[in-house]
Each structure stands twice: as structure tokens, then as C-alpha cells.
Amino acid sequence: MSSKRRPQIYNTVDDLRRFLNQTRQQGHTIGFVPTMGSLHQGHLDLVHKASELADIVVVSIFVNPMQFGPHEDFDAYPRTLDSDCDALSDYRCDAVFAPTVREIYPKGVNTEIDVPGLSTILCGHHRPGHFKGVATVVTKLLNIVQPEVAVFGNKDYQQLQVIRTLVTDLLIPVEIVGADTTRERSGLAMSSRNAYLSATERETASLLYASLQAIGDALQNDHQVTATLKHQREHLAAAGFVIDYLEIRDANDLSRSYVESETAVILVAAKLGQARLIDNLVVSLASR
């Protein structure tokens, strides 16, 4: 951590580009952390990571309408730019890019970035169009900022795979770094949507990570994996979760055939009260 300095806020692409061009002329590298704001420690850890990897850190704060379904929480999503900038003052963040929807979609949505396959399974199945919205906005943001490195949370595991795929396919010259999930002491993965949980729900929510760990142990010991999965699904449902999915997949391509792979990932998405929570656990199968 460095001494407190509020980041400069840029609302337009032109203003941000002007700043970034000067920065590049001075020979500085650029690290980028795209966010939707309502920053918590998990985001701040991504910012810290970016500051270790680049000279200048840019954080975008943009609640992207294109990645929300018609009945999702776009309107309710917390917008806290002022306190976000306060929180960023404790970290090395040089610029916050906080554009309007019009700035990012000046003529609406005419071009979409789609990563088929990866985008229609798991969360993509339950949130049709979500990853098209993520892929499109991330491509735009990478075009605007043109960073050397961009840092995303491993918590959004499927999102990270979609982004890695589009960056490779579209030959975007950026290094994508996945950073560890920051957890509450209870194990609950930090998320802006945790704000929707009541105090009791917050306690219940920590069961998600405990379930992932129980399945992870079964996987690593190659012992009663199917029975453990079934048991954990029932256990979470009994605690009040409405499960969208709780599955084991190949960590590289998210296919169902994880058995032969070196690394598996257990992924969960479940609703608890007003909150839809996601989490995952990567498990090495090499030593089985």
C-alpha cells in the first residue's frame, strides 16, 4: 500500500486515451482491472496485483447493461463511485474510467462478441446472453485501454475462460492474469452481490465453499465422488439454496469429461434469498 491518493476519474474515451498516450510516451506499462464498481476487498486485491505487474493502474467502473438479462438486477446493482474512489486511494490506482452507457454503446449494440460453446453452458445456460454482454464490453474496454496486462478474478471462472478465449482468438495483445478469490473468514467468496444477503443468509452462504471443499476432498481421494456431489446438492437445498448447478468440469475447457484431465474445477451457482452466488474450486488430479 502507498500513501492515500484519490485516482483521477475519466468519464470519456477521449480523455482517458489522452492520459494513457502521455503515459505510454513516458515509457510506462499499463495494468487494467475492469469492474462494475461496488468495490470490495476482492477487487482491491486485483488492483494490488495489477500494481505489481505494471507501472500505471487503470480501473474501469461500468455497470454493463448488455450482460444483464431483462429480469436481472441491472437497476438495483449498487453504484458507489465516490466510496469506490475512496477505497482505491489506499492502493496504487492512477485512473478510474467511469463512462456512461452512451460512451460505451454510442450507437447501441450493433456488433457483438460471442464465444460460442463456452458461453451457453453453466452460467450461460442460466443467464442467456450474459457472456455475449461480458465478451463485448471486455473487448471494447481492452480496445480503449490497450493495457499490457489485465487482471480478472478466478471467482468468475467461466468468465475468465471466455475472456482468455476471445483474447486468443481476436489476437488482442494483452496478458490476462487470473487472481485468487478473496474470501471472508467464513469461506464465503467476496462479491458485490453479497450485499443482498441478510445476516442469517450470510452465515448460510458460507456453506457453498464448505460444499466445494467436501467435493474437492472426494475428488482428490477418488472416493465416492458421485455420492458426495449428490449429498452436497441435497445439503445446500435443505439449507435454503436454489441451485442452478453444482458440477465438476475439466478446468481447461469446462467440458464434462474431467476424469482424464490433470485439473478439474468444481463450479457452483445458487440463489439464496435475493442473491445469486457463484463460486468454484480448482482441484489438481495429477497425484491421484
Ligand code: PAF
Ligand atoms: O466481472 C465483472 O465485474 C464484469 O463481468 C466485467 C468483467 C467488469 C465486465 O463487465
